[in-house]
Amino acid sequence: xxxxxxxxxxxxxxxxxxxxxxxxxxxxxxxxxxxxxxxxxxxxxxxxxxxxxxxxxxxxxxxxxxxxxxxxxxxxxxxxxxxxxxxxxxxxxxxxxxxxxxxxxxxxxxxxxxxxxxxxxxxxxxxxxxxxxxxxxxxxxxxxxxxxxxxxxxxxxxxxxxxxxxxxxxxxxxxxxxxxxxxxxxxxxxxxxx
Numbered sequence: 001x002x003x004x005x006x007x008x009x010x011x012x013x014x015x016x017x018x019x020x021x022x023x024x025x026x027x028x029x030x031x032x033x034x035x036x037x038x039x040x041x042x043x044x045x046x047x048x049x050x051x052x053x054x055x056x057x058x059x060x061x062x063x064x065x066x067x068x069x070x071x072x073x074x075x076x077x078x079x080x081x082x083x084x085x086x087x088x089x090x091x092x093x094x095x096x097x098x099x100x101x102x103x104x105x106x107x108x109x110x111x112x113x114x115x116x117x118x119x120x121x122x123x124x125x126x127x128x129x130x131x132x133x134x135x136x137x138x139x140x141x142x143x144x145x146x147x148x149x150x151x152x153x154x155x156x157x158x159x160x161x162x163x164x165x166x167x168x169x170x171x172x173x174x175x176x177x178x179x180x181x182x183x184x185x186x187x188x189x190x191x192x193x194x
Contacts, residue, residue, distance in 0.1 A: 005047075011037050012044050013061035016054060020105035025112045028054070052116060059109050059122050062102050063130065066095065076141040085143055086184045089153055093180055096161050103165050145188040152187045 015037035019028050028051070030044040037043070048054040072091050078084050096103055113120035135150045160179055163170045171179065 008039070008043070009047050009057075010061070012039070012047055013058055014065075016044075016058045017062065017065075017105040018101050020058065020108045021101035025055075025108045028108075030054075052118060055109060055112060055116065055119050056122050058105065059119065059126060062106050062109070063126055065099060065102055068092075068095065076137055076143070080142045080144060082144055082184055082188050085138075085145070085149075085153075085188060086181050089157055089180050089184055090177060093157055093161055093164075093176065097164050100165050103161060107162075107166075149187045153183055156183045156187075 012033055016028060016033050019032045019036050023032065030048070030051075031041065033044040033054070034041050044054070048057065068091070072088070072095070075084060075088050075091070078087075109119065110123060113123050131151065131154055134154065135147050138145070138150045139147070157180065160171070160176060160183075164173075164176055
């Protein structure tokens with residue numbers, strides 16, 4: 001029987017993110033999750049039917065934890081300019097980078113998704129929904145650029161985040177911020193910037 005205590009489930013998923021980031025997908029066992037969550041042995045197996053179910057739920061939890069706060073969303077109501085887009089993209093890079101273990105766990109999930117169709121389906125749907133959400137907000141709030149602007153920034157900044165988290169010596173934080181400004185400037189032509 002699968003347990004439903006939402007706080008315990010969330011704690012187990014957060015522990016799973018930490019285990020994935022530290023030990024990789026092969027290290028993600030119910031026993032390791034129990035130990036990381038500091039709960040009695042056997043607890044995780046009471047909440048997740050199997051390892052595949054755990055992996056899928058970890059994918060959901062990662063995205064829950066990255067939902068932007070109200071202050072980030074308020075920026076969309078500011079001036080519709082390249083500078084505002086730069087501010088938004090800098091906030092996104094910072095938010096994701098601060099959740100280092102989450103991003104590293106997501107990389108592990110993406111690798112696992114190449115072998116697990118259900119996980120691949122989840123991540124494909126989730127990444128597409130995230131991208132569509134960002135495109136819709138960008139266009140609905142009248143930000144400069146178009147759908148391709150959002151896609152180009154998504155691709156460029158995800159790789160920048162990967163570099164910052166896996167090889168932090170490649171770019172300093174200052175260089176990363178400058179690269180965000182450069183990416184936005186190149187993705188939004190001067191003619192589109194009010």
